[in-house]
Amino acid sequence: MMNENNLSDCPLFRGMSKEEHDSFMQRNVKEVLHFEKGEVVVRQGDIINSMYLLIKGVVRTQMITQDGNTIEIDLLEAVFPLAPAFIYASRNKYPVDVVAMEPCTFLKISKSAWLKEMAGNEILLNNFLTLNSNMTVFLSEKLQMISIKSLRNKLSIFLLEKTTPEKNYFILKRSRTQLAEYFGVQRPSLARTIKELEDEGIISTNGRVVTVLERDKLVWHE
């Protein structure tokens, strides 16, 4: 059943053998779900009772703030679990929308089944803890990024992280529209700031290819 995908790619199942993966699936997967591009998989505020394992496709997690703005949290690619950090929470409402970016397949694993597996498998438990911790670190960093005041600095830091002095270009994973939501700003505002950096000769862009020409002039325009 559904074992054409490689569970080893998933941080939850790392360090386990193919046989263990298969028997795990046999025991615990009772339901397989498909979603088409654009469909909402989980809505912000939904109560979660299961772990969703994304085994095919890409989803986007996003938040709608109370004043109606959308911010992207992350893009998740198969194989990856949804919600692991939340099934244990005291108030287990899902904090983000999950939207399929392409046709997606999920395996549904019940919370209780998952707990049982983890109790009897130290590797699984370890992977789970690490994943949770990494999620916390990720959210902290996201918080820090969103808290940076000027778009120019947000963008600068983003560009510096995506490149090195040796490899001064990279290819954007996102459209400009999505990139704007990632930064939590309006699309025209992002376009304006990108243009400024281009006009100053600090970067150049060609479609989704972005080249950093003068690393040292990024950041510290307070």
Next chain:
Amino acid sequence: MMNENNLSDCPLFRGMSKEEHDSFMQRNVKEVLHFEKGEVVVRQGDIINSMYLLIKGVVRTQMITQDGNTIEIDLLEAVFPLAPAFIYASRNKYPVDVVAMEPCTFLKISKSAWLKEMAGNEILLNNFLTLNSNMTVFLSEKLQMISIKSLRNKLSIFLLEKTTPEKNYFILKRSRTQLAEYFGVQRPSLARTIKELEDEGIISTNGRVVTVLERDKLVWHE
């Protein structure tokens, strides 16, 4: 040794007996740390190898963004663990500054000792998982709050959460200066917005006592 404090108040040690608490301490606490008001306990970026258990005092966790702004993350009161969510992370750098708000005492418990305890104690493991999940939920909510664009809406939502239609007042835990950092804005900006709400008769303030006069006029000034 240092058992005048009630470990039952700590979400990590809930559901365990006094005897278990005591023997836990005997086994694992090798070091006790004191900090005076204003001292920095941990600095953003420090590598963490131990769990710090705050058993007396109050600390503030804060982040300095790359453009130099300070945002408050949380106020933590004893008894509460620092860092539990991070000791397992792949990249275990502490993401926030921790500053003592009053004289504080910490117990230091090594990462490995903690792991060993957890492996042999289901309650401890469960508490730990729940705490981690709750941390993730908390950070998600914080992210959502910070992402709200207008200060007026941030403040409105804050006020609505702090009061009910029945009990329409509350006492601020923070100074105005700290409150501004909590929202990630400048102090004069916060003062201005509070004044606006007062001028419009929506709230009234008297020192740290804030009263909401017209709940339904809060929020939705887009």
Next chain:
DNA sequence: CTGTTTCCGTAACCTAGGTTACAATCGGAA
């Protein structure tokens, strides 16, 4: 190929909030 939709750049204008500065008040220490 053509029609349709989504994406993108751009410009003009406006507003929320940052910035700075100063004076009043409060609170603890001597």
Next chain:
DNA sequence: TTCCGATTGTAACCTAGGTTACGGAAACAG
């Protein structure tokens, strides 16, 4: 009590980014 530092309110000014609107390019379906 007086002094000093930290905390506040307030005002004037400035700027980053939001808003809206429009036209063109790219992507896709038929």
